[in-house]
Amino acid sequence: MMLKVASLLLGLVATVVLARSLGPGGFGIYSFVIAVASLVVLPAHAGLGTLMVRETAAGRAVANWGRVRGFWRWAFRISTLSTLAIAGVLIAALVTWGERLSPTEYWAALGGIVLIPLLVANSLRIALMQGIGEPVKGVMLEALVKPGLLLLGVGTLALASRLEPGMAVGVNAAATAVAVAGGLLWFQRLRPPETLGVSPVFMPGDWWRALIPLALLMGAQQLIKYTDIVLLGLLTTAVDVGQYRIAAQAAELIIFVLVGVTLVVGPRVARLHALHDHAGLQRLVVRAARWSFLAAIAAFAVLYFAGEWLLRVIFGGDYTVAIGPLLILAAGQIGVAFFGLAPTVLKMTGHERISLRILVAASMTNIVLNLALIPPLGMLGAAISTAVTLAAAHAVLALAASRSLGLRTLPLQGRG
Incomplete structure (x- = not known):
């Protein structure tokens, strides 16, 4: 951290x-x-x-x-x-x-x-x-x-x-x-x-069979992450892209603890799953989710009450128009933090095909939403599309982890 x-x-x-x-x-x-x-x-x-x-x-x-x-x-x-x-x-x-x-x-x-x-x-x-x-x-x-x-x-x-x-x-x-x-x-x-x-x-046969769904999975994740920037660049102006990028980068403050936790937890999830230690895996996931969500709530509070002032002081007056997209994206990232480490758990336990189906559907939905909302709403349309897609996709991933592995990835469940 x-x-x-x-x-x-x-x-x-x-x-x-x-x-x-x-x-x-x-x-x-x-x-x-x-x-x-x-x-x-x-x-x-x-x-x-x-x-x-x-x-x-x-x-x-x-x-x-x-x-x-x-x-x-x-x-x-x-x-x-x-x-x-x-x-x-x-x-x-x-x-x-x-x-x-x-x-x-x-x-x-x-x-x-x-x-x-x-x-x-x-x-x-x-x-x-x-x-x-x-x-x-x-x-x-x-x-x-x-x-x-x-x-x-x-x-x-x-x-x-x-x-x-x-x-x-x-x-x-x-x-x-x-x-x-x-x-x-x-x-x-x-x-x-x-x-x-x-x-x-x-063992190239085994690796290709595992790699193809993982590649599609990562492709879907990257599409969700960058579709708004790319389509803003194609459908609006470079100025809009620059202002929106500040909002998107600031919104990532919400999940910076989750990202750090994932780097540490990912290999441990793979190890505990290989050793069939379900109880240890459950404790690890819940504890990590709790820390991530508490940090996300604190970061969101800062952005909600002082976001516009911070944009003006740090980046300059030209970027204060990004406050609307910033708060929308931050709300979506709260959803990501709440549903914890479900994507990591599914990938590290060999259930990447489940994640694949969910995130491919989410990435396609994200493209459609951006194409529909950016022309009339500009930056706000891009932010709404991305926030809704991220929160909904991670909610479904958490449900899939529960049904497939019997693991709870929410911070408010179980004994951590």
Whole structure:
């Protein structure tokens, strides 16, 4: 939690610098590129991170090191080939249609392409560290070094009055590269020694069968997360995107404890399930859900009573119009926090197909709602669509966890 708080503060300061220096229009271009990059990268790593955590944690529990090492090789091979293919297609598209973009948009798009393989590598690096039981060390570079370098880079350029959206994306890519390189070196020092002297065991059939639903599942989650930003960028203006992005980022304060708890709890859920310790798993999930929900209520109270003032003081008067979307999105995140760790529990216990059906339906519903509500309502329409989708989807996921596993994921139930 200390790491998450530090990361939140660094990220917030970097966002303030970006929002104030670029203005709503420039910050909108930056946010749009980051959102698009996060979506197009999905074929290269969607589901691999979750499967990496699950396979590594479960393999450690039963000392099946050959399978663990084999999976590592297979996963990195798949992600590398997919990343090269995606980057090649995007470079060809930029060369072909780049003249339709303004210089500012062109350089931002090029920076987004550079960022893609780094996002994939960073995702798998974090998953590796979680799987070997080092979640804190795994997230440390992502939580401290990456936002710290991003802040240093954009702050320096802003002071020199040279910050542009493309430069900001480039700084983001450079910070991610440092986190990846440092994290992989750290992993080599911490990896279980048993994985060094064992022959890898490959079971690609099993892994593909598990990966495909997980990939679709993550794709649905990312669609829910970024559909509002992308469709706002396509249907409205860059200024709207920039203002809305501030609201969306501030609303994530509601679940920052839940995100941190998930990093720690995920591998433990996989381990306890592999050991058939249902009672221990139930205690773990309820206790984690309670902490997450209490923190969410406290954060919502701050945003409700002081949100507009905070937007004006921190980001500037141009962003106070985002208070409506901010409160709507924050209310939706309260729903996410209340229904606890149901998505993580389902994924880490091999019930990803149940989550898949629910979240695919939710992502499709989210697209339809955004298309229907953004034209008449703008930012408010995007916020309503996303908040309703998130809260409803997590409620159904909690019900599915209860019926499929007999586990209660709500903070107000059971004995924690």
